[in-house]
Amino acid sequence: MAVVFYISLIVGAAGLLLLIRLARLNSIPGLAMGGRTLLLLSVLLPGADYVLERSHRDKATSAPAVPVYSFMAAKGDPDAFKAWWAYYAAEWVLPNGGAASIQMPDPEGILPFIHKPNSVAAFFDATIRINNFGFRGPDIEFDKGDRYRIFALGESPTFGATIRRDDRAWPEVLGALIQSRLQCARPIEVINAGTGGYHLQHNIERLRRNIIPLKPDLVLSYHGSNGARFVELGADTSAPESVPQRTEGPSRLIKEAIYRYRLYRWRKTPAAAASFSEERILQSPYAELYRQLIRLGRANNFQVVLSTFSMAVTQSSPREVTEFYSMTSSGGDGIVARMAAHNRIVEKIAAEQHVPLIDTTPNLDGKWDDDLFLDPTHLTQKGSDSLANTMLAGLMPIFRGDGTLRCTQRSRNSAHPAHR
Numbered sequence: 001m002a003v004v005f006y007i008s009l010i011v012g013a014a015g016l017l018l019l020i021r022l023a024r025l026n027s028i029p030g031l032a033m034g035g036r037t038l039l040l041l042s043v044l045l046p047g048a049d050y051v052l053e054r055s056h057r058d059k060a061t062s063a064p065a066v067p068v069y070s071f072m073a074a075k076g077d078p079d080a081f082k083a084w085w086a087y088y089a090a091e092w093v094l095p096n097g098g099a100a101s102i103q104m105p106d107p108e109g110i111l112p113f114i115h116k117p118n119s120v121a122a123f124f125d126a127t128i129r130i131n132n133f134g135f136r137g138p139d140i141e142f143d144k145g146d147r148y149r150i151f152a153l154g155e156s157p158t159f160g161a162t163i164r165r166d167d168r169a170w171p172e173v174l175g176a177l178i179q180s181r182l183q184c185a186r187p188i189e190v191i192n193a194g195t196g197g198y199h200l201q202h203n204i205e206r207l208r209r210n211i212i213p214l215k216p217d218l219v220l221s222y223h224g225s226n227g228a229r230f231v232e233l234g235a236d237t238s239a240p241e242s243v244p245q246r247t248e249g250p251s252r253l254i255k256e257a258i259y260r261y262r263l264y265r266w267r268k269t270p271a272a273a274a275s276f277s278e279e280r281i282l283q284s285p286y287a288e289l290y291r292q293l294i295r296l297g298r299a300n301n302f303q304v305v306l307s308t309f310s311m312a313v314t315q316s317s318p319r320e321v322t323e324f325y326s327m328t329s330s331g332g333d334g335i336v337a338r339m340a341a342h343n344r345i346v347e348k349i350a351a352e353q354h355v356p357l358i359d360t361t362p363n364l365d366g367k368w369d370d371d372l373f374l375d376p377t378h379l380t381q382k383g384s385d386s387l388a389n390t391m392l393a394g395l396m397p398i399f400r401g402d403g404t405l406r407c408t409q410r411s412r413n414s415a416h417p418a419h420r
Helices: 002-022 031-061 078-093 098-102 170-181 200-214 225-230 252-268 285-299 319-325 335-353 381-401
Strands: 119-123 126-130 148-154 188-194 218-222 303-307
Touching (some): 078 319, 148 170, 170 188, 225 335, 303 381
Parallel strands (some): 148 188, 218 303
């Protein structure tokens, strides 16, 4: 395609010069000079495209020596972040990568995949272990005995984007915090039921199939971006204009010039917050899925706890930060606007259905400069620790109100840090 484009451009420019000469249009001021300039540019364009393409390829294939996962760490350098993120994502989907080691097709053909029980994957320096029931973490028993069993239900931020040897997903940190800070009449068990690539509809199917038979006492939901398509902003509502992206085309130089112009105009346009109708979003598929989750809890005698979803960027983030995080698909296409609507859905559904709500946003949402996120949604260890502490604070009233738990605070001398 590119070769045809270059040849057509050169032939067109040469034809224009020939037409000027044959039609004796040389007397028109600047016309002949313009034709010769166009021909020169047509000849030079393939060389310029080659240099740009080679430079881009070199950047894309050279993996960064250290993770560059935040605006501050990359000093606002989108190319460094994009290179790291592409490298990070590729490591997961390689033929011998994390996904291949722990995932298998769903025998029932309903879910995108399921976890292989008793499987192990290496991901960077971290080890991911899937237990005997297909959940991330240590093996569990079918009969819970006297345990108070909590399932943390969610997407990849719950499953855990762990990359270092000592990294732990937030449900594991939550379990450790409970053990170190509380003394309860019954042992409290936290099971990581997060799955990368799943959304709430998938997890409701997994809940029916794999979790309800294990007799949960509480299901803690942390869902968001994977189900953005379930949030219907509506024709009468709007989302902010997304950051311009590079388009496909035969000439990298021309493509880059168009992209830079569109980006310049986007930067000059003040950010506009999304608007949405509360009545409409409460009738959306996402709202109905949350109601379905709550109905399952009531029918099977477990408590459902909802939580809001947090991202590195929000509608009030600086334009350069929004642009930076849009280097991944998670940051584009109105996802930030839809998550604002999603969080409003969660708040309204919790009030409507009289279920507990944990608001994760005060300590996480929009904290792009605090080393809490690997990308717009996935958490660093610091982010997982923060989220686990927020979840524990939100669960404490439930623990205190449960007469079978009789939880008391451990003394400081007997407490152990949940994560070093």
